[in-house]
Amino acid sequence: MSRHYAVFGHPVSHSLSPRIHAAFGKQAGIAIEYSAIDVEPSGFDAALQDFAARGGAGANVTLPLKEAAYALCSDTTERARRAGAVNTLIRNGDAWHGDNTDGVGLVRDLTERQGLDLRARRTLLLGAGGAARGVAPALLDAGIGDLFIVNRTPARADALADMLGQPGRVHVRYLDDLRNLGEFDLVLNATTAARDGGSFPTLPRSLLGRRSAAVSLSYGEAAIPFLAWARAQGAHESIDGLGMLVEQAAESFARWHGTRPDTDRIYGELRAESARLVTAD
Template sequence: MSRHFAVFGTPIAHSLSPRIHAAFARQTGIALDYVAIEAGHDDFAMHLAAFADNGGHGANVTLPLKESAFALCSNTSERALRAGAVNTLLRDGDGWRGDNTDGAGLLRDLTQRNGLDLRGRRTLMLGAGGAARGIAPTLLDAGIDALYIVNRTAQNADALADLLGDPKRVHARYLDDLPALGEFDLIVNATSATRGGELPHLPMSMVGRRTAAVDLSYGEAAIPFLAWARANRCHDAIDGLGMLVEQAAGSFEVWHGVRPDTDLVYADLRAHTDSLVTAD
């Protein structure tokens, strides 16, 4: 009998998660169905409750609901607790257990697929929402030298810096500070602003000889930031497609106890998304 899974977020029609989990299911021989459910802050709790009432076993959560999902959990994993955000839900009795596979997914993609050594990198993260919260603890654990968090809303950057609890390495700054911050070895775009085609002014002075620029988005949403990175001669320009596949594999493992192979799934999605961008 198939178990029921879903991904919640808005906008959600573009989500590749149903395609990814269908591929994992074929690979592992696990029977499941997986659908995308449109939900915003105001109606997420209602949609999640309806999903549970209809036999929902597990779910992914994407923008902008990761912090809301954390608040709805009856218990969480240690990595979700550190992040204060959840991207993976597992039915646990009458409630939900929350986990966060974003950081582990990003780390696998950057270090194993793209061959980056994150140790000692002076790092800038644009954004302080659920996506940023999911990856920040992992970046610190991976040995980055310092993490500067820049966000349009200053108090959100301050709140994330406080949550991480590492004042020697973590620093909250504001957009107006960017020209004075110097070079970074790693720049991560964890904001959703570019989904609307908006990109804050990013000075060329932030780019050094080994700077890697990483966007957590993929497809059209990643184009503005990656175009900036290439124009300013960043050593690496990486989108979030690999992270998407790896965090999905992490969720699949939480739900089913088996980790699927990601290489073929990633290759299929890379060809698919590249063809869509080229067609546009």
């Protein structure tokens, strides 16, 4: 039986993961069969069982299934446990082993590709879902300063702060508090408002200064509203999630195949295509 890999999400037709893993496989001389599987949360368990029965050996998991994936794993890595979310599944006998490569992917992109020094940066994290859970522990490990979490549903922000377990360094605030929080060195958007078809929330200008960096965990059209806002406020850097996507994929590939691919070529290709699309518009 051939070994299959896939990305699960809803929606998932926009995903670049199949192309990225095909490029990694070509680079490593490994034949890759990697598909995109669209499934709603209610059908995820059954879809994953069917995938395993058809020879599924590993999978990536994107929104809105990362926390559900964590619950379906028989064992997980420490970084997945710290996040309470899984974006990488590895078949282990008759069970799934879960990992989370989002955080290391984000930090690697920001520090090594974008050249940001994250140390002591006063940071605002917008969102508290699976994507936010995946990156928050890694940001703290990278040495950011105080982390403020703001989410539309306060209970989810509280749960994320409790999970991170660093009172005095991690703070929960609410949407109405944003205008009173002052300026941040780093603002990350982990919300799904633009992706889900909703309107991007109005954010106060005071959040960003001339030395601030604004980072979207999304890429493509879903990242545009937040990054446009950041540029309009004069942010020093405005960065989308394309680099994070490529770097977390490389970490997943290494978990499955035992070799970590070079990411520069596929990132360069995707970035060039993205620039051409913006120019065409």
